[in-house]
Amino acid sequence: MTNTLITGANRSLGLETARRLIEAGHTVYAGMRDPAAGEAVRELGARVLQLDVTDQDSVDAAMRDIPALDVLINNAGVLGHSFTVDDLDATAMQTVLDTNVVGIVRVTQAALSLLRESTHPVVVNVASGVGWPRFLLGEGRDERPVLSVPYAASKAAVVALTVQYAKNLPTFRVNASDPGYTATDFNGHSGHQTVTEGTDATVALAMVAPDGPTGEFHDRTGRIAY
Template structure:
């Protein structure tokens, strides 16, 4: 039975991906910064929770110990993320309002947090017979889309969030080259109604989680070092 850890899984896309993967017969760990919320989500789903704050070394190290003691890990889904430049009403702060603090806060979770978790869990993943990493990115990370006036990503005014997800895409490429035995890919769930965007997305969480769930179940012959949405491979 495949053992899966999803960070930031007490709500939204992470929660729904966990629900679908549990339904498919996998063992899923709910990673949550807030231990109580994680336990509550796990109880609802009938699974396990582990306290995991991607911005905290000690928290991540403790999560590694917990999963090691419980039998290891086959799939890591780096889902935890923030969109600090978007207000609750859906308003997005643009380049004129960007501050170094906003960029630092965003990168601390979305980029440094992803690296922190990867660095800590890769030794455990390498013990798996079919290890997989899914990095939850965004269509806003595509430089091709951002520079195409005809694409929806072109109209997004924010800087910190898309820049952080573009960095995540580069992490995907470089880690996939460094670890050819692990299937490592970025995914674009689409504009989904979640707390990340104040529930202004046009997709349901069921639709958004589909690509996460699909890529989490890749076999050893699956693609690696790619960037995908539900329709296929995306341009970087």
């Protein structure tokens, strides 16, 4: 039995990831700030946990409720409220980084002792092509029109921290996924991909083999070259 923790699992990409991994036979622990919002994932068979990635006490309490852990999916994230430099300030930047970057560190560090007991520990960090300079500058790319500084910077940091965790934890498989432009609450459901397509990379990386890739960034078509 594979025990999997997904943060931000109550809706959109997190909910679909939970559905697919439960279907694949995983026991899923669905972390979310408000367990009352977890009805949909609870109906799928997930075990709902109160878990706020910005609150260390909440993270630690959630870990105490998980008896064993094989896969950690750091999915929780926020878009923030700054979309150009004209509405950008330090508080806007800090808020996004605290959830999207520091939140991953809080959860991953708290989960390490459980993951180290697994015979095949896996970590998947949900990043974004919006954090990839080549995509932000690429003609015709979905990411090019994005002007937001905090979200892009946070997702670039997620890719970097993924590489560094992979180097530090050679017996783990640690990778980052790019969902692509997916119809979710984040973008008012304007994305051209379904949530199933948007979770393809995350689900594939969650089920990576013990000798599979680590320290890589993948979208639904495979590895994104650095």
